[in-house]
Amino acid sequence: MAAQREETQTAAEWQSTVAEALQATGFTGNVVQRTIDGIGTALRLDHRADFYTKLGGTTVAIKVLMVGSTAA
Known part of the structure; x- marks a missing residue:
């Protein structure tokens, strides 16, 4: 609390x-709003896909750490 x-x-x-x-x-x-969507929207189109790709990999890594498994 x-x-x-x-x-x-x-x-x-x-x-x-x-x-x-x-x-x-x-x-x-x-x-720029300090959210995933805000940052993604503010990026130039030629950088946006890379941003979401890297973010996706980070999200999977965090899930693995949280559950202690390599399954996504």
Whole structure:
């Protein structure tokens, strides 16, 4: 429970810091959402497939570690 509270506080601090930086710099471009879909969408098309391919391999590796098996 405490870890979740700390994560929420950190996310709120990050959002505040980003908003302050955007205002200070006058940046008006698109801000990429820090999610898999947000990053994937922001990538150029010629890099997007590689991103998802590498991500898929990472996801499988994490599953293997979590279940202790090589079955995907």
